[in-house]
Amino acid sequence: MQILMVAAENDAIKGAKVGGVADVVRDVPTALAQLGHDVDVIIPDYGNYAQNYESNVIATFQVPFCGHHEEVVLAQLFIQSGAQKVRQFVLSHPLFTSGGIGRVYLDDPSDRPFASDATKYALFCAAVSEALQAKHLIRPDVLHLHDWHSALITILSEYSRRYESLKTIHMVYTVHNLALQGIRPFHNDESSLEHWFPSLSYDGQVICDPRYFHCLNPMRAAINLADKVHLVSPTYALEVLHTSEHENGFFGGEGLERDLKQAQEQNKLSGILNGCDYDDETVAPITLSALLNQSKQAVKAWMAQSSELKTVHYLASEQIKNWLKKSDFKGPLVTSIGRLTDQKVLLLRKKMNDTDVFSDLLQSLANAGGKMILLGSGDVQIEFEFMQLMAKHDNFLFLNGYDQALSEYLYHLGDLFLMPSSFEPCGISQMLALKAGQPCLVHSVGGLKDTVKHLENGFCFDGESITEQQYNLIHVLKVALDVFNNQEDKWCKLTKQAKEERFSWHRSANLYVSELYQHRK
Template identity: 30%
Template structure:
């Protein structure tokens, strides 16, 4: 099985969040399971220096005469071939910019010519999120089936159709409401949804949620049709078991039992001068999607019983609110994303807050449980699929009162030491490895390879 993953980021070469983590782990596990795996991603200006150029030349693609010179870089690691496409839109620092729809339209068009230049013909192309949507469309036009994974439906790669349609290189029939047109815009997310043989989300619950008006982001009608055709499923993300392993974590004093967990808590208290109250941690983008405004509003009650340690950045209003609280004791706020500190919070906190309004999968709750820290989560998406009531604590409404009530439940369990220790042990024993999800994707690839290509409106078979 020759599989090509296409994504905007891949750890450790480029990363801004969970998507990079997925592409940093899933391909290697699939390679270990016997697949021939290639990952294609942009060659950003500030990517690591170990990328070796293996091809340079002018690229030609139907309807795409303006791609110009393309450089292809390569890294091989853990049985995976990583290819990085060097195009003018990516010759600047940073991953994402205001003109990303144009940038990733060029990237999506360049993927297929790049594979052809290296004589690489995949059995399946697996695109991840809107930045890879166009690559799935071009693969389908070349007669290769695609799997398209929605990691977050909220971000769709939209631009006005007058300017955006030419960027894609696709013919005029591709811009109707049944294809890429979306309320007067071109949508690269729809390119992936419409042209893929199978659409997946990163958890079973999220696959059902996006069929509703609340979570469907205006695409629920299209998604309902895809689901009715048997082309929609949810496969829960795995967790990089090597990177997140309390037994061998270089960022903390490694531990494998409750005594080590207690020592990690003492170290975190000493680092920030915290008192003896239990610690509620959070490592997150500071955004309404993540419910961090809910956490901020719940602090007046939470600080009566908890120390609260938050690491993250994002919405300036939330950053300012957390800084204000940090001046009054029992709240620690560290702005930014610091890898080592994140590990120390996962290890040293007693509970972990994830009041997300929606959460396609979420990795933080898995990491927390692996480190013996019990999640307090809203009942949505992958949080439902991974946090059971006998380990963590769940709440429904998107309100500070509901979060505070769940934290009171956690506090009562914390006071009952046998109950708390049992929960911690159950959480640490859970297996969130990529082995199961990787095998599920390989089975899906075999299914789409054996089936007829998905019909697309306007495209003659």
């Protein structure tokens, strides 16, 4: 079977990763290739990637866009990989590097959300469609689209005469995160469907946003137009069929629950868990001092990125110094790694009546002789709040950035991994922590519910309201700390079970083939 994957990110290419979708687009093709399939992957060229890899220009061609033609270059990158049946492609155009070389996503003002990125990915989708139409790319049996960035391909194949031959290709659409849908106006804006494709005749009832009828919703369009729709965990595939109730801490279909229910009724909706790579490499024992020294190096590197010293890096540096001086720390060490967004940390930030939840958790941890290290960046206000907590709590180290080596240290040295997401389509961090033998404390939603089992390989909490979820989070942390400090046999069993968990890409790839790829219209 010939498969073409279209996405915004791909961690097989250095510098083309922002989030978890890049891991999926890196790993799934290899797993499918190992089953005997031929897989091509294509993303925009954000960073002149041909300079980093041996490459070959396949074609230079014209793409109709915004009422004129844009010249786009298609190149294949030759990347060392164990999967010989996976080919990596990039499309180059000045628009794909408009935010600077290497920048994947752009930040638009709140009154024009997604505007720059939407135009960029509209051209990308048009270029992929043109490359397929002109046979610059091998015509696939399956065209697998990832998230809203590639969703316009379903619209072009359905409504454009130029690309109507693509309608006969079996199209699969994966929703990685319903919170980001790429909504833009239909017209009267430079970043709008009719500006990008002025001659396109379309059915607005099928592709409009259900809340803003004057706007295009790329994600809804792909859900309605694709042959198969894939959610990245079984539990998330059930949650999205229900209306979100943000005030009660439930994140469901985010306005698209009716379309997703219809997809389910049409037998075209599947929930297949993402996987994780498992290798036989033995990791050398990591000491706390080694972790802290790696943290110190990471903080220095972040400091060097600006001529102005950020207070958060200074405070982190001081906290690291203090921890290195003390030799009486015996744990537990709680770790957390991830983007700082309300999806990930709302339950830590929001006050529970008059209780500062995060402070309460850190105090409970201090009472048990423990410390916490959080590695992440994102929302500026969240970064500021966590910096203030670090200044207040001697047992909290906030590392405001990302460092791959440091993340590996945290996975392998931590005793308990904290992931209290309000929603989590799948999640990879908890899988990596489990793989390293670190039990996880998670909110039992989405992929977290499918991977972490209470008192088997970690600790879980839930709740019918935000307050109840917060209360249960505090309670379950105390349960975990009691097991760590007072029930050694039970803790050892938890860590053993965590390390033995397997969420293989091989299993997921088989389900891709049987549930997503086999059926036609």
